[in-house]
Amino acid sequence: MILAILGLALGVFLGFIIPVDLPSSYTSYMSIALLAALDSVFGGVRAELENKFDSHIFISGFFGNIIIATFLAYFGDRVGIPLYYAAIFTFGTRMFQNFAIIRRIILKKIEEKYNR
Amino acid sequence: MMKAKTGKMNLNVFIVFAVIGILISFFFANTSRDDDGWSGIVTAKTIYSFQTEISQQKTRNDELKEIIAELEGKLEKYSLENPDYDALENELFNELSKYDIITGKLDVKGEGISIELADSTRILEPGENINNFIIHNSDVLEIINELRSNGAEVIALNGYRLTWDSNIDCAGPVIYVDDFVAGTPFVIEAIGDKEKLYAGLESQDSIVQLLRHWDIMVNIRERDEILIKSRDNL
Numbered sequence: 001m002i003l004a005i006l007g008l009a010l011g012v013f014l015g016f017i018i019p020v021d022l023p024s025s026y027t028s029y030m031s032i033a034l035l036a037a038l039d040s041v042f043g044g045v046r047a048e049l050e051n052k053f054d055s056h057i058f059i060s061g062f063f064g065n066i067i068i069a070t071f072l073a074y075f076g077d078r079v080g081i082p083l084y085y086a087a088i089f090t091f092g093t094r095m096f097q098n099f100a101i102i103r104r105i106i107l108k109k110i111e112e113k114y115n116r
Numbered sequence: 117m118m119k120a121k122t123g124k125m126n127l128n129v130f131i132v133f134a135v136i137g138i139l140i141s142f143f144f145a146n147t148s149r150d151d152d153g154w155s156g157i158v159t160a161k162t163i164y165s166f167q168t169e170i171s172q173q174k175t176r177n178d179e180l181k182e183i184i185a186e187l188e189g190k191l192e193k194y195s196l197e198n199p200d201y202d203a204l205e206n207e208l209f210n211e212l213s214k215y216d217i218i219t220g221k222l223d224v225k226g227e228g229i230s231i232e233l234a235d236s237t238r239i240l241e242p243g244e245n246i247n248n249f250i251i252h253n254s255d256v257l258e259i260i261n262e263l264r265s266n267g268a269e270v271i272a273l274n275g276y277r278l279t280w281d282s283n284i285d286c287a288g289p290v291i292y293v294d295d296f297v298a299g300t301p302f303v304i305e306a307i308g309d310k311e312k313l314y315a316g317l318e319s320q321d322s323i324v325q326l327l328r329h330w331d332i333m334v335n336i337r338e339r340d341e342i343l344i345k346s347r348d349n350l
């Protein structure tokens with residue numbers, strides 16, 4: 001948990017000091033990548049709570065999702081089909097689903113503690 | 117065994133969150149850095165509109181480059197080693213008179229057409245709207261626009277020279293052109309290629325056909341010589 005926050009802080013710090021000016025036409029890909037990353041994190045949290053966490057699956061899913069989502073968005077723009085909607089829908093719905101499951105597990109844990 | 121695994125896992129979590137942090141901060145850094153009217157996510161649609169704008173600007177650039185080349189050629193002609201002053205003067209004078217014609221400071225004589233417009237003399241039948249049978253400022257304006265698009269160089273209405281900034285306004289039974297009051301019958305004179313102007317006005321989809329439909333008298337004459345004078349208030 002602490003490591004996660006530290007990593008986030010380091011990343012934000014790095015992101016602000018790295019002097020890379022992203023062309024604004026690429027920000028849509030960036031947002032898709034961010035969505036994919038957040039989706040993977042939610043998935044990881046859920047798996048951890050279900051005691052099914054596998055770091056290899058987590059890492060490969062994290063980077064794989066980012067790459068595929070970004071590529072899909074880019075490819076869709078080239079071909080003229082808004083393929084990034086696919087990424088948004090998939091990751092969006094999955095994020096909410098994962099959050100629902102996380103919520104249930106945590107609530108159940110709290111309930112158990114309370115009833116004891 | 118378990119310890120080693122969690123250590124590795126923690127490193128992975130650290131890396132993953134660092135990447136997320138970089139992504140997020142990139143996003144914020146970039147969105148907050150752009151403060152020239154852009155906010156939010158760039159969609160394919162906005163990119164498309166920007167692309168069309170860019171291509172428009174590119175064609176505009178090409179046009180301007182042509183003009184630059186033309187002007188530079190002119191400049192070269194002026195800055196010869198031993199300039200022919202007579203020819204230069206002549207050329208400058210021609211240019212000056214060209215601009216004088218455009219601004220209306222010079223009297224112009226040439227071939228062209230004259231159009232006479234008069235209100236319908238037909239006796240109205242009950243239920244007919246008189247507005248359809250008289251000439252409006254918009255009719256005159258449309259005729260003048262049609263003349264312009266057919267290549268008329270100089271246009272005058274009832275002897276009043278129209279310049280680039282003339283405006284035509286309705287004033288009840290008469291029409292105002294700038295400060296000049298014009299009443300029926302209107303005589304529009306235009307200097308230019310007389311056959312082209314005539315053909316343009318007599319074509320099927322011309323405003324003249326519509327006016328004739330309302331029994332407005334439109335009389336177009338080709339003339340070999342029209343003199344359009346400059347006007348006083350220039």
